[in-house]
Amino acid sequence: MGERVVLAYSGGLDPSTAVGGHAEVVAVAVDLGEHDEDPATTRARALAGGAVEAEVIDARDEFADRYCLPALRANALRPASALLPPLVAQHLVEAARRHGATTVAHDRTGADRIRFETGVRALAPDLEVVAVAGADEPVPPRPPVRIEPGDPDELVLTFDRGRPVAVDGETVTMPQAVRELNRRAGVSGTGRLTGVRAYETPGASALTTAHQQLEDVTLEPDLVRFKRRVERRWGALVHEGLWFSPLKQALDSFIDTTQRHVSGEVRLVLHGGRAVVTGRRGEEALSDLGLGFGQPRRLPDKIAAT
Secondary structure, three states: OOOEEEEEOOOOOOHHHHHOOOOEEEEEEEEOOOOOOOHHHHHHHHHHOOOOEEEEEEOHHHHHHHHHHHHHHOOOOOOHHHHHHHHHHHHHHHHHHHHOOOEEEEOOOHHHHHHHHHHHHHHOOOOEEEEOOOOOOOOOOOOOOOOOOOOOEEEEEEEEOOEEEEEOOEEOOHHHHHHHHHHHHHHOOOOEEOOOOOEEOHHHHHHHHHHHHHHHHHOOHHHHHHHHHHHHHHHHHHHOOOOOOHHHHHHHHHHHHHHHHOOEEEEEEEEOOEEEEEEEEEOOOOEEOEOOOOOOEEOOOOOOOO
16 A cells, blocks of 8 residues: 545545545545535545545534534634534544545635644644645635515524524424524525625524523623633634634633523524524523513522532
8 A cells, every 4th residue: 555645525626636646545525514415426426536445424413513512602603614624624634544644635725724734733743734736726706695585584592501402492403403593594694794705604693693692691791791702712713723722622611611501592583684682581591581572670690609
């Protein structure tokens, strides 16, 4: 067996042409639900393109539970695209170990390239990371999405310790919550972020809005203010590709501690590209706006037992 390279495969690259040379290419596709192609078809295309081995890893549930949930608790789930590179990097490093590869290759561009390469180097500093042909080509912006007017969609989200556990009373897992909110919020154009690139983050936007509003009635005000500062630093670390850094892990621990009391219900109306909170009720609320549009009611301050 010659030198092996693990390639982050998305179906658009010919493995042997992309890497070049005499290295054996192992194509690894990380499925995050972005494409509808059958895994067997993806593997067959990679092998036909010159890969000696090909894997398709279903990481959809892992992405929701291990990446989206921490970001939601940090109120930094928008844009969710910043969470993708570290997840892909982790799976590429694991694949490199399985297949005895010494190099990880990819075609990421811009900020995603930095995040991906930073993630690989944090997990496996001994591996070489290379960008293949086309990695530096600019990504054209998507055309603007026209939001058609329609009826408002009202829903109630239930949270338990910062985790969404039900939509309209129906129990859901974190992956199911993300998929359901993507579907319903996407209809109204919620979560459309524009810039050099345009991202669709409908579920992320709606979930973050609801979670942040619930924190405001379940956490002590000084804790909320300090947590907002932590959230900004957490988001900056993720934006810079430092998902695996010691500081980010320490901030995760603090944020997890704050979520012990973030339980309750939030009513949202999705319409015209926005997610608007019209009611919120915490199980241990410091104040309660209720799900029935009641006036704000201040409850006695209390200190949570530790």
